[in-house]
Amino acid sequence: MTGAMSTRDDVDGKLTGHPTSPDREREDVMLGTIIGDVIGSPFKGAAINQREFPLYSERNTFTQATVCTIAFMDALTSNRSAAECLRDWVIRYPERGYDSKLLNWATTHNTEPYQSLSDNPATRIAPAALRAATTEMALRLTEQFISDSNNAPESRLNATAIAHACFMALAGETRDCIRNRISRTYGYDLSDNVAALASPTSKDQVNKSSTAAALIAALEANSYEEAIRNAVILGGRTDNLCAMTGGLAECLYGLPDRIYGPALKLLPSEMLRMIDSFYQCCGKDIWPIDPKPRMRHPARSRKLYHWLLGLGRICQVIR
Numbered sequence: 001m002t003g004a005m006s007t008r009d010d011v012d013g014k015l016t017g018h019p020t021s022p023d024r025e026r027e028d029v030m031l032g033t034i035i036g037d038v039i040g041s042p043f044k045g046a047a048i049n050q051r052e053f054p055l056y057s058e059r060n061t062f063t064q065a066t067v068c069t070i071a072f073m074d075a076l077t078s079n080r081s082a083a084e085c086l087r088d089w090v091i092r093y094p095e096r097g098y099d100s101k102l103l104n105w106a107t108t109h110n111t112e113p114y115q116s117l118s119d120n121p122a123t124r125i126a127p128a129a130l131r132a133a134t135t136e137m138a139l140r141l142t143e144q145f146i147s148d149s150n151n152a153p154e155s156r157l158n159a160t161a162i163a164h165a166c167f168m169a170l171a172g173e174t175r176d177c178i179r180n181r182i183s184r185t186y187g188y189d190l191s192d193n194v195a196a197l198a199s200p201t202s203k204d205q206v207n208k209s210s211t212a213a214a215l216i217a218a219l220e221a222n223s224y225e226e227a228i229r230n231a232v233i234l235g236g237r238t239d240n241l242c243a244m245t246g247g248l249a250e251c252l253y254g255l256p257d258r259i260y261g262p263a264l265k266l267l268p269s270e271m272l273r274m275i276d277s278f279y280q281c282c283g284k285d286i287w288p289i290d291p292k293p294r295m296r297h298p299a300r301s302r303k304l305y306h307w308l309l310g311l312g313r314i315c316q317v318i319r
Helices: 032-043 064-077 082-092 100-108 127-131 135-147 153-170 175-186 200-208 210-219 224-234 238-253 257-264 269-281 298-318
Strands: none
Touching: 032 064, 032 224, 032 238, 032 257, 064 082, 064 127, 064 135, 064 238, 064 269, 082 100, 082 135, 127 135, 127 153, 127 269, 135 153, 153 175, 153 210, 153 238, 175 210, 210 224, 210 238, 224 238
16 A cells, blocks of 8 residues: 555545544543553563562663654654655664564665564554544554555554554443453453463463453553553563553553653654644644543643753754
8 A cells, every 4th residue: 555644534525534523532642652662661571570660760761662653643644655654763763672574674665565573563553543533444544554564464453453442442432342342353362361461371372462461451450550560560572562551551541640751751852743743633632641530730741741842952953
């Protein structure tokens, strides 16, 4: 598939895919993937056996999941193709833990889609749920984004399942409803629990089906933080696992400012601007991040964000 990504559904001359479509009312935003990636980055390959660990340290950073999620936001808000946006952002940030096939595809300008790690596309697909106004549109945007790059069948399945689950959560569906629908539609076994998957004998199962593990980690939790902690103790590729978990967890529970603030400070100013542009394109102010009653300081959060943008611009001028 070539050309810019389309978000329009013309029915009787109406733009039914517009974010203000009456199909549903948006109540959340999609930073959860990026925050999950940043929190999960230090624990990749580590064995964490307890839930009480610091979410942030000097080792936190953003990885390929964040870069590729930003690229998807770019594709959804510009006239550029998904492949062009993905290549552009990967080349800007080449040392972020990419799979070798993705990096080779991006740097050699190969026109053929690559087939790589099956969970990678699922780590970057959450913005489709916010941009779309219907389930069908969310799945179509997912298909458009991955068809230009990683079009392996299992990758398509995993990415579509995450986008579908996120859309259902944004639409207000219950966790049981999401679990049952995703299990039936995509064939995942979501009957396990985090405690069972975290046991040493289940590590191979988590590695082989990290998308299912991420879904379980989010659906079993009662808050964004609990979901991310679930993902970390499952181990393995915790950057990818927490990115997938975080996208769905934010849709389900919201994202407290005390959690996203430290992560935003680690992002370059051009990424912050792209995030801002994406939410504006969706017809939604990014602030407050968590619209639920738990959100206590939206004004402070807004000031923090714009302060970070200003600091990034100053640093660029100094360079």
